[in-house]
Amino acid sequence: TPHPLTAPLLRRNRPDTTTLHTTLAQLHTTTNTNTWTRTSVTNTNTTTAPDLPTYAFQHQRYWLNPPTTTGDLTSAGLTSAEHPLLRASVELADGLGTVFTGQLSLRTHPWLADHTILGTVLLPGTAFLDLALHAGNQLDAPHVEELTLEAPLALPEQGTV
Known part of the structure; x- marks a missing residue:
């Protein structure tokens, strides 16, 4: 006891x-x-x-490293898009639209390598949705009703898209 x-x-x-x-x-x-x-x-x-x-x-470490910068596009007359994937935006000359631009690569965004399917790195569908939502917010259209991906965006091992 x-x-x-x-x-x-x-x-x-x-x-x-x-x-x-x-x-x-x-x-x-x-x-x-x-x-x-x-x-x-x-x-x-x-x-x-x-x-x-x-x-x-x-x-x-178990957190992401800060992305490598791709340069300042505002020096070329573009407006900063203030987004990690979208680097800049420019309004079309006729005033009927806006173009958003950016570069994706495994060098600048190494976390994309986590989305490899059959040996090919693909941009995740949620990234497309995030891009659309950010662009919509910039243009006072903050909702996405439907998003259809017709083809995946493959990222090369070297170079950018």
């Missing part, structure tokens, strides 16, 4: 190390003299601390 002081500490769904250290702390603060060097995370009968890994800790 458990010691009367430790009985409330023994609970289900609690990690063993938490139970061990809580029990030892409770015993230490009440009556029992404890030799803390005899406790370990993995084995209570050992007098040495657990070994650390022999390899260097590996640092791996």
Whole structure:
């Protein structure tokens, strides 16, 4: 049977190390003299601390790197589109439309390589939708009722589209 002081500490769904250290702390603060060097995370009968890994800790980032810039198109008289994929826009001379432009490549947007199908990198359909929504917002038409893709946009391993 458990010691009367430790009985409330023994609970289900609690990690063993938490139970061990809580029990030892409770015993230490009440009556029992404890030799803390005899406790370990993995084995209570050992007098040495657990070994650390022999390899260097590996640092791996899980967020995207900032994109490589493709230049300033506003110096050519275009207006910045303020979008990561659309670089600039220009109103047509007759005033009946606007053209948005940008460049896509695996060099400037390496995250696109995550959308590879049968060895070919394709621009995801959600990217087309994002482009349409951004252009629509710029032209006071913030809704997309329907978007049909007739052909995928394949990105070359080298070069831009």
